[in-house]
Amino acid sequence: xxxxxxxxxxxxxxxxxxxxxxxxxxxxxxxxxxxxxxxxxxxxxxxxxxxxxxxxxxxxxxxxxxxxxxxxxxxxxxxxxxxxxxxxxxxxxxxxxxxxxxxxxxxxxxxxxxxxxxxxxxxxxxxxxxxxxxxxxxxxxxxxxxxxxxxxxxxxxxxxxxxxxxxxxxxxxxxxxxxxxxxxxxxxxxxxxxxxxxxxxxxxxxxxxxxxxxxxxxxxxxxxxxxxxxxxxxxxxxxxxxxxxxxxxxxxxxxxxxxxxxxxxxxxxxxxxxxxxxxxxxxxxxxxxxxxxxxxxxxxxxxxxxxxxxxxxxxxxxxxxxxxxxxxxxxxxxxxxxxxxxxxxxxxxxxxxxxxxxxxxxxxxxxxxxxxxxxxxxxxxxxxxxxxxxxxxxxxxxxxxxxxxxxxxxxxxxxxxxxxxxxxxxxxxxxxxxxxxxxxxxxxxxxxxxxxxxxxxxxx
RNA sequence: GUGGGUAUAGCUCAGCUGGUAGAGCGCCGCCUUGUGGUGGCGGAUGUCGCGGGUUCGAGUCCCGUUACUCACCCCA
Numbered sequence: 001x002x003x004x005x006x007x008x009x010x011x012x013x014x015x016x017x018x019x020x021x022x023x024x025x026x027x028x029x030x031x032x033x034x035x036x037x038x039x040x041x042x043x044x045x046x047x048x049x050x051x052x053x054x055x056x057x058x059x060x061x062x063x064x065x066x067x068x069x070x071x072x073x074x075x076x077x078x079x080x081x082x083x084x085x086x087x088x089x090x091x092x093x094x095x096x097x098x099x100x101x102x103x104x105x106x107x108x109x110x111x112x113x114x115x116x117x118x119x120x121x122x123x124x125x126x127x128x129x130x131x132x133x134x135x136x137x138x139x140x141x142x143x144x145x146x147x148x149x150x151x152x153x154x155x156x157x158x159x160x161x162x163x164x165x166x167x168x169x170x171x172x173x174x175x176x177x178x179x180x181x182x183x184x185x186x187x188x189x190x191x192x193x194x195x196x197x198x199x200x201x202x203x204x205x206x207x208x209x210x211x212x213x214x215x216x217x218x219x220x221x222x223x224x225x226x227x228x229x230x231x232x233x234x235x236x237x238x239x240x241x242x243x244x245x246x247x248x249x250x251x252x253x254x255x256x257x258x259x260x261x262x263x264x265x266x267x268x269x270x271x272x273x274x275x276x277x278x279x280x281x282x283x284x285x286x287x288x289x290x291x292x293x294x295x296x297x298x299x300x301x302x303x304x305x306x307x308x309x310x311x312x313x314x315x316x317x318x319x320x321x322x323x324x325x326x327x328x329x330x331x332x333x334x335x336x337x338x339x340x341x342x343x344x345x346x347x348x349x350x351x352x353x354x355x356x357x358x359x360x361x362x363x364x365x366x367x368x369x370x371x372x373x374x375x376x377x378x379x380x381x382x383x384x385x386x387x388x389x390x391x392x393x394x395x396x397x398x399x400x401x402x403x404x405x406x407x408x409x410x411x412x413x414x415x416x417x418x419x420x421x422x423x424x425x426x427x428x429x430x431x432x433x434x435x436x437x438x439x440x441x442x443x444x445x446x447x448x449x450x451x452x453x454x455x456x457x458x459x460x
Numbered sequence: 461g462u463g464g465g466u467a468u469a470g471c472u473c474a475g476c477u478g479g480u481a482g483a484g485c486g487c488c489g490c491c492u493u494g495u496g497g498u499g500g501c502g503g504a505u506g507u508c509g510c511g512g513g514u515u516c517g518a519g520u521c522c523c524g525u526u527a528c529u530c531a532c533c534c535c536a
Contacts, residue, residue, distance in 0.1 A: 003470095005509085005527060060534085083536080115534070116461085127536060286535080297536095308536065333536025362494085390494095397496040410495080426496070 009117030010124045011335060016404070017342040019349025019448040021126075024163055024334060025108055028128045031153040032106035035145075037130055040105050042087040048077035050090050060113040080112040084129040085329065089318035092133055092325055101135040101325075102142060108334070120305040120336045128153075129311075131329030133318070138326040140259055143293040143313055144266040147172065150309065150330045151270040151277060154297070157337075158274035163450050164347070165337065167273075167300040170309070171233075171280035172263060174293055177256025178284065181229055181243070184250030185222050192216040197230050198284040230282040236268060237261040239279045259292060291315040295330055299337060308337045350449040351404025356441050357384035357423070358400035359409045364390055369411050369419060376436035377409075382446070384409075397426055406445050409434070 006012070013021060029039070051061050061079040081087045084107045092099065108128040117123055130149055132142040147170070154168045178197070182190045193216045200208055205227050212223035225246060232242045240257050264279050271277050285294045290312035297309035311330035318325040341347045357377060359370045370386045377384045385405075387396045393410070400408050406427055412420040423439060424431035 008528060111536085113535080116532095118530075121535070125536065306535070310536065331536065336536045360495090392493090393495040394492085395496080396494090399496090401496060408495080424495075429495090429497095431495080 009115075009122045011122055011339045011343075013339075013342060015352040016349035016448075019351070020163070020342060020347055020450050021334070021338055023448075023450060024157060024165075024338060025126075025128070027156050027162060028108060028153050028332070028334075029106070031156055032128075032130055032149065035104075035149045035152070037104045037106040037149070040088075040091065040107055041109060042081070042084070042091050042107070044080055044110070045078045046081050046087055046090060048079050050086060051079050051081065053086065060115055062112050062114055082113045083111055084109060084127050084331065085131070085317065088129070088131060088133075088329075089325075089327075092318050093320050096135075096320070096323070096325075102132050102138060103134075104130070104132045106130045120302070120308075120333075120340050122335055122339065125333065125335035125339075128332040128334050129329060131327050133325050133327035133329075135323060135325060138328065140262065140292075141266075143259070143328045144263050146311075146328050146330055147263055147267045147277070147293075147295070148270055150295075150332065151267055151275060153332070154309070155270060155272060155275040164452065165299075165341070166302065168275045168309070169298045169300065170267075170275070170277045171283050171296045171298070172260065172267075172277060172293065173279065173281055173283040174256040174260040174263075175284070175290055175312075176252050176292055177243070177260055178229065178281065180250040180252030180254070180256050181246075181248050182226065184248040184253050185225055187216065187218055187222055187226075189216050193218065193226060194284045195286070197226055197282065198286065200227075200230055200282050233278050233280040233282070235264075235271070235276060235278050237264050237279070239264075239281065243281070256292070263293060285310065285312060288312075289314045289317060293328060297332075302340065305336065305340065308333045345453055347450055348453055349404075350451045351406075353385070353403045353405065354383040354448065355385045355403070355405045356382055356445055357407040357409050358396065358403075358405045359384060359386045360393060360396045360411065361387040361390045362411060366411065370409075373409055373411055373421065373436045377439075380437075380440070382441065397424075401426055404448075407441065409436075 033039070045064055048061070048063070060082055063077070063079045088105070088107065092103065106129065108126065110124055111127050112124050114123060115121060130146060132138065132146055134142070151170060154170065156162045157165045158167050175194075178194060179190045182193050187193055193212060196208055196211045196216055199211075203211075209220070209223040209227055212218040212226060213220060218226065225248065228246055229243065232239050234242070240261050243253075243257060260279055264277065267277050280296075283294055283296050285296065292313035292315075294312035295310055296307040299305065299308050302308075309330060309332040311328075313326075313328040315326045316324050317327050357374075359374045359377075361367060361370050367386070374384050374386050387399060391399075397408050400406075406425060408424045408426055410422045410424065410431075412422070414420050421434050421436055422431050423434040
């Protein structure tokens with residue numbers, strides 16, 4: 001059988017890379033829980049009618065069918081979920097009687113989209129979502145809360161002592177603001193205007209202005225005003241004055257300005273040198289179901305990859321006809337952030353196995369002695385393994401080195417026949433006597449860490 | 461779904477207008493008779509994506525096909 005080739009869009013990681021992904025997921029989970037969000041997992045499949053509610057994405061759904069299913073029978077029609085919001089909405093309706101509202105949950109799972117893969121775009125990938133959902137109403141301060149939680153998570157991911165990812169820029173806008181602005185200008189087709197303005201990062205401003213006139217019924221002056229609004233971006237609430245200076249007034253605009261200003265003021269204290277938040281009035285987010293706050297996030301140095309973390313406020317994502325459940329949430333593309341960095345070799349794990357120590361093996365007969373050392377270390381929470389064969393010590397050291405295991409433990413015997421123990425740090429060659437019941441590695445060495453191979457050549 | 465590019469060793473790639481395959485890195489062994497990394501010497505490895513055609517002869521030319529990849533659409 002010939003060697004299998006990779007399946008495009010279904011990324012798989014090597015063990016050392018997986019270390020990074022798990023550290024990222026651990027960090028996200030810890031942060032979300034620190035903010036009191038409950039974790040849930042939903043099934044991988046949803047009925048097709050649920051999945052198709054989102055409209056355009058329907059073509060991307062992977063439909064599930066049993067190989068042996070008889071075509072005659074009408075199949076129930078289920079497909080793999082393509083995001084975590086639709087399953088969550090369904091979960092909320094299904095369990096509404098058992099949940100407490102406002103319900104705050106996080107969810108980190110695989111999702112599937114039948115798109116054409118590209119750098120940072122996959123057909124199977126991991127998303128990390130947080131949402132807050134209310135019954136009938138959901139106060140605006142939850143928009144601020146969700147922003148702060150994700151900002152906190154991103155800050156940890158970018159912190160050099162945690163994961164050390166490149167920096168992030170969280171861009172926030174508010175649909176009420178832009179819709180109110182367009183209405184105040186006298187434009188009627190606000191959705192179309194929004195859709196066209198959203199193309200600003202792809203098309204030049206003049207082109208968008210032409211489209212606004214041609215397709216959205218705007219006058220050149222109105223188009224100009226729309227573009228002026230979209231150029232406003234500030235890291236504090238000073239955008240309010242800039243918008244006011246454009247001389248447009250509308251009730252919805254005021255509401256949006258107030259909300260966005262509140263959000264930026266509330267979240268700004270969490271920003272640092274790695275993670276910034278900016279009010280960016282060009283962000284609109286396609287059409288979708290967003291009704292207020294909208295988010296996008298760029299990864300520093302990878303701006304062309306698009307948004308890696310998006311979301312917003314939706315006033316009616318879930319409804320059972322009687323009760324409406326408004327929500328606000330953000331979704332982080334774990335795979336989108338990580339896979340390009342891992343495949344380019346920007347980041348990887350410090351080792352391909354959890355082991356801190358390789359216990360060397362003198363000969364097969366003494367395997368029990370080596371096993372005993374390993375068990376003594378494990379009893380104290382130190383991950384380790386025993387050498388697979390009693391090869392020359394040089395080979396056993398190489399075995400450890402290949403896997404990034406920092407220590408090799410040698411078990412010997414003194415003249416009186418008593419066991420002797422030495423542990424060698426193979427990075428600096430330092431070898432010292434050690435007691436299996438007491439020796440402890442540094443906390444940095446205890447677990448695999450994230451390293452940047454390109455900048456790592458400084459030590460040793 | 462639309463359009464372009466690519467497919468040769470484990471990896472990155474070379475192979476000029478057709479003459480039955482090569483480099484670097486990696487891997488294995490020895491120098492080094494039980495403590496790796498550097499250095500020296502030696503060694504192994506390919507259905508040249510798959511199928512067909514042209515030809516005395518195809519990695520090379522032609523057709524088809526599959527996969528990968530980039531851009532568009534859309535999005536995490």
